[in-house]
Amino acid sequence: MSLYDYLYYILLPVLSVAMVLLFVRFLLGPSIADRVxxxxxxxxTGIGIISIYSIITNQPTFLxxxxxxxxxAFLGTVAFSYYLEKRNKNE
Amino acid sequence: xxxxxxxxxxxxxxxxxxxxxxxxVRMPDTYLRISVTTKAATxxxxxxxxxxxxxxxxxxxxxxxxxxxxxxxxxxPVGAHLIGRxxxxxxxxxxxxxxxxxxxxxxxxxxxxxxxxxxxxxxKEPQNENSSKD
Numbered sequence: 768m769s770l771y772d773y774l775y776y777i778l779l780p781v782l783s784v785a786m787v788l789l790f791v792r793f794l795l796g797p798s799i800a801d802r803v804x805x806x807x808x809x810x811x812t813g814i815g816i817i818s819i820y821s822i823i824t825n826q827p828t829f830l831x832x833x834x835x836x837x838x839x840a841f842l843g844t845v846a847f848s849y850y851l852e853k854r855n856k857n858e
Numbered sequence: 859x860x861x862x863x864x865x866x867x868x869x870x871x872x873x874x875x876x877x878x879x880x881x882x883v884r885m886p887d888t889y890l891r892i893s894v895t896t897k898a899a900t901x902x903x904x905x906x907x908x909x910x911x912x913x914x915x916x917x918x919x920x921x922x923x924x925x926x927x928x929x930x931x932x933x934x935p936v937g938a939h940l941i942g943r944x945x946x947x948x949x950x951x952x953x954x955x956x957x958x959x960x961x962x963x964x965x966x967x968x969x970x971x972x973x974x975x976x977x978x979x980x981x982k983e984p985q986n987e988n989s990s991k992d
Binding site: 788791798801807812815818819830834840844847848849852854 | 864916947
Protein backbone atom coordinates (compact mmCIF):
# COMPACT_ATOMS: atom_id res chain seq x y z
CA MET A 768 0.00 0.00 0.00
CA SER A 769 1.64 3.18 -1.14
CA LEU A 770 1.51 6.51 0.65
CA TYR A 771 -0.95 7.89 -1.88
CA ASP A 772 -3.39 5.00 -1.36
CA TYR A 773 -3.11 5.42 2.41
CA LEU A 774 -3.84 9.15 2.21
CA TYR A 775 -6.60 8.70 -0.33
CA TYR A 776 -8.49 5.74 1.12
CA ILE A 777 -7.98 6.22 4.87
CA LEU A 778 -7.13 9.77 5.88
CA LEU A 779 -9.45 11.67 3.53
CA PRO A 780 -12.48 9.58 4.69
CA VAL A 781 -11.50 10.25 8.32
CA LEU A 782 -11.49 13.98 7.66
CA SER A 783 -14.77 13.67 5.76
CA VAL A 784 -16.40 11.98 8.76
CA ALA A 785 -15.12 14.85 10.90
CA MET A 786 -16.69 17.33 8.48
CA VAL A 787 -20.05 15.51 8.59
CA LEU A 788 -20.01 15.62 12.41
CA LEU A 789 -19.21 19.34 12.34
CA PHE A 790 -22.04 19.92 9.90
CA VAL A 791 -24.42 18.11 12.27
CA ARG A 792 -23.44 20.58 14.98
CA PHE A 793 -23.81 23.43 12.49
CA LEU A 794 -27.40 22.39 11.77
CA LEU A 795 -28.39 21.51 15.36
CA GLY A 796 -26.52 24.24 17.27
CA PRO A 797 -28.84 25.60 19.99
CA SER A 798 -27.41 29.12 19.94
CA ILE A 799 -25.92 31.17 17.12
CA ALA A 800 -22.50 31.07 18.83
CA ASP A 801 -22.42 27.29 18.32
CA ARG A 802 -23.03 27.79 14.63
CA VAL A 803 -20.21 30.32 14.37
CA UNK A 804 -17.80 27.93 16.13
CA UNK A 805 -18.86 25.05 13.88
CA UNK A 806 -18.33 27.22 10.78
CA UNK A 807 -14.85 28.19 11.99
CA UNK A 808 -13.93 24.55 12.57
CA UNK A 809 -15.42 23.51 9.19
CA UNK A 810 -13.07 25.92 7.42
CA UNK A 811 -10.12 24.77 9.54
CA THR A 812 -10.84 21.14 8.60
CA GLY A 813 -11.01 22.29 4.99
CA ILE A 814 -7.43 23.54 5.33
CA GLY A 815 -6.38 20.03 6.40
CA ILE A 816 -8.20 18.41 3.47
CA ILE A 817 -6.59 20.85 1.05
CA SER A 818 -3.09 20.14 2.35
CA ILE A 819 -3.57 16.35 2.10
CA TYR A 820 -4.99 16.78 -1.38
CA SER A 821 -1.96 18.84 -2.38
CA ILE A 822 0.23 15.90 -1.32
CA ILE A 823 -1.85 13.43 -3.36
CA THR A 824 -1.86 15.56 -6.52
CA ASN A 825 1.71 16.82 -6.02
CA GLN A 826 0.64 20.45 -6.41
CA PRO A 827 2.02 22.81 -3.75
CA THR A 828 -0.01 25.67 -5.23
CA PHE A 829 -3.07 24.49 -3.30
CA LEU A 830 -1.42 25.64 -0.06
CA UNK A 831 -2.02 29.26 -1.11
CA UNK A 832 -5.75 28.57 -1.00
CA UNK A 833 -5.30 27.07 2.47
CA UNK A 834 -3.67 30.32 3.63
CA UNK A 835 -6.52 32.42 2.24
CA UNK A 836 -9.07 30.12 3.91
CA UNK A 837 -7.32 30.61 7.25
CA UNK A 838 -7.62 34.38 6.79
CA UNK A 839 -11.31 34.15 5.88
CA ALA A 840 -12.08 31.93 8.89
CA PHE A 841 -10.53 34.44 11.29
CA LEU A 842 -12.26 37.40 9.65
CA GLY A 843 -15.62 35.60 9.73
CA THR A 844 -15.34 34.80 13.43
CA VAL A 845 -14.32 38.36 14.29
CA ALA A 846 -17.13 39.90 12.24
CA PHE A 847 -19.78 37.55 13.65
CA SER A 848 -18.77 38.16 17.25
CA TYR A 849 -18.52 41.94 16.72
CA TYR A 850 -22.02 42.22 15.31
CA LEU A 851 -23.54 39.78 17.80
CA GLU A 852 -22.24 41.92 20.63
CA LYS A 853 -23.34 45.14 18.95
CA ARG A 854 -26.87 43.86 18.30
CA ASN A 855 -27.23 43.05 21.98
CA LYS A 856 -25.88 46.47 22.98
CA ASN A 857 -28.34 48.42 20.81
CA GLU A 858 -31.40 46.63 22.07
CA UNK B 859 11.71 6.73 5.51
CA UNK B 860 10.30 10.04 4.41
CA UNK B 861 7.00 8.33 3.56
CA UNK B 862 6.86 6.93 7.08
CA UNK B 863 7.18 10.38 8.66
CA UNK B 864 4.57 11.82 6.31
CA UNK B 865 2.13 9.03 7.16
CA UNK B 866 2.71 9.38 10.92
CA UNK B 867 2.26 13.16 10.99
CA UNK B 868 -0.80 13.08 8.72
CA UNK B 869 -2.40 10.29 10.77
CA UNK B 870 -1.87 12.12 14.05
CA UNK B 871 -3.27 15.31 12.57
CA UNK B 872 -6.36 13.60 11.14
CA UNK B 873 -7.01 11.85 14.45
CA UNK B 874 -6.81 15.15 16.33
CA UNK B 875 -9.20 16.82 13.89
CA UNK B 876 -11.62 13.89 14.23
CA UNK B 877 -11.44 14.12 18.03
CA UNK B 878 -12.13 17.85 17.84
CA UNK B 879 -15.24 17.28 15.75
CA UNK B 880 -16.46 14.53 18.09
CA UNK B 881 -15.90 16.92 20.99
CA UNK B 882 -17.84 19.65 19.23
CA VAL B 883 -20.82 17.29 18.89
CA ARG B 884 -20.61 15.73 22.34
CA MET B 885 -19.71 18.64 24.64
CA PRO B 886 -22.70 19.90 26.67
CA ASP B 887 -21.99 23.63 26.61
CA THR B 888 -21.02 26.43 24.21
CA TYR B 889 -17.97 27.44 26.25
CA LEU B 890 -16.65 23.87 26.42
CA ARG B 891 -17.11 23.58 22.65
CA ILE B 892 -15.03 26.74 22.17
CA SER B 893 -12.18 25.19 24.15
CA VAL B 894 -12.30 22.12 21.86
CA THR B 895 -11.99 24.16 18.68
CA THR B 896 -9.00 26.16 19.86
CA LYS B 897 -6.75 23.37 21.09
CA ALA B 898 -7.33 20.06 19.32
CA ALA B 899 -8.10 21.45 15.87
CA THR B 900 -5.10 23.79 15.90
CA UNK B 901 -2.75 20.95 16.81
CA UNK B 902 -4.26 18.63 14.18
CA UNK B 903 -4.05 21.14 11.36
CA UNK B 904 -0.48 22.01 12.33
CA UNK B 905 0.56 18.33 12.14
CA UNK B 906 -1.11 17.84 8.74
CA UNK B 907 0.63 20.92 7.35
CA UNK B 908 3.99 19.69 8.71
CA UNK B 909 3.47 16.42 6.83
CA UNK B 910 2.91 18.45 3.64
CA UNK B 911 6.19 20.30 4.29
CA UNK B 912 7.97 16.93 4.72
CA UNK B 913 6.56 15.72 1.42
CA UNK B 914 7.57 18.63 -0.80
CA UNK B 915 11.00 19.41 0.76
CA UNK B 916 11.26 22.84 -0.87
CA UNK B 917 12.09 26.08 0.88
CA UNK B 918 9.14 27.93 -0.63
CA UNK B 919 6.59 25.32 0.50
CA UNK B 920 8.12 25.08 3.98
CA UNK B 921 7.97 28.87 4.36
CA UNK B 922 4.35 28.87 3.28
CA UNK B 923 3.48 26.09 5.74
CA UNK B 924 5.25 27.93 8.56
CA UNK B 925 3.30 31.09 7.73
CA UNK B 926 -0.02 29.21 7.82
CA UNK B 927 0.81 27.49 11.13
CA UNK B 928 1.94 30.75 12.73
CA UNK B 929 -1.18 32.50 11.52
CA UNK B 930 -3.49 29.79 12.87
CA UNK B 931 -1.69 29.68 16.22
CA UNK B 932 -1.97 33.47 16.52
CA UNK B 933 -5.60 33.82 15.45
CA UNK B 934 -7.32 30.78 17.02
CA PRO B 935 -7.17 32.06 20.64
CA VAL B 936 -8.16 35.58 19.59
CA GLY B 937 -11.21 34.36 17.68
CA ALA B 938 -12.18 32.00 20.51
CA HIS B 939 -11.96 34.79 23.05
CA LEU B 940 -14.07 37.11 20.89
CA ILE B 941 -16.83 34.60 20.27
CA GLY B 942 -16.81 33.50 23.91
CA ARG B 943 -17.18 37.10 25.08
CA UNK B 944 -19.99 37.73 22.59
CA UNK B 945 -21.83 34.56 23.63
CA UNK B 946 -21.51 35.59 27.30
CA UNK B 947 -23.13 38.93 26.50
CA UNK B 948 -25.98 37.52 24.43
CA UNK B 949 -26.87 35.31 27.37
CA UNK B 950 -25.85 31.79 26.37
CA UNK B 951 -26.53 29.51 29.31
CA UNK B 952 -23.77 27.54 30.99
CA UNK B 953 -24.04 23.81 31.61
CA UNK B 954 -26.32 23.00 34.55
CA UNK B 955 -23.48 21.16 36.30
CA UNK B 956 -21.08 24.11 36.03
CA UNK B 957 -19.82 25.05 39.47
CA UNK B 958 -18.87 28.72 39.31
CA UNK B 959 -19.34 31.76 37.07
CA UNK B 960 -16.57 34.13 38.07
CA UNK B 961 -17.71 36.92 35.75
CA UNK B 962 -21.20 37.14 37.23
CA UNK B 963 -22.06 40.77 38.03
CA UNK B 964 -18.65 42.08 37.02
CA UNK B 965 -19.56 43.40 33.58
CA UNK B 966 -21.32 46.71 33.10
CA UNK B 967 -24.42 45.82 31.17
CA UNK B 968 -24.53 49.00 29.10
CA UNK B 969 -20.94 49.63 28.08
CA UNK B 970 -19.66 46.01 28.23
CA UNK B 971 -16.63 47.06 30.24
CA UNK B 972 -15.11 44.92 32.93
CA UNK B 973 -15.01 46.70 36.28
CA UNK B 974 -12.62 45.95 39.09
CA UNK B 975 -13.40 46.26 42.79
CA UNK B 976 -11.42 49.49 43.31
CA UNK B 977 -13.33 51.22 40.61
CA UNK B 978 -16.61 50.36 42.26
CA UNK B 979 -16.07 52.15 45.57
CA UNK B 980 -13.99 55.31 45.49
CA UNK B 981 -12.01 56.15 42.36
CA LYS B 982 -14.82 56.18 39.88
CA GLU B 983 -15.07 59.93 39.29
CA PRO B 984 -11.39 60.82 38.62
CA GLN B 985 -10.96 57.86 36.26
CA ASN B 986 -13.92 58.93 34.20
CA GLU B 987 -12.51 62.45 33.88
CA ASN B 988 -9.15 61.12 32.76
CA SER B 989 -10.68 58.91 30.13
CA SER B 990 -12.75 61.78 28.73
CA LYS B 991 -9.64 63.97 28.42
CA ASP B 992 -7.81 61.25 26.53
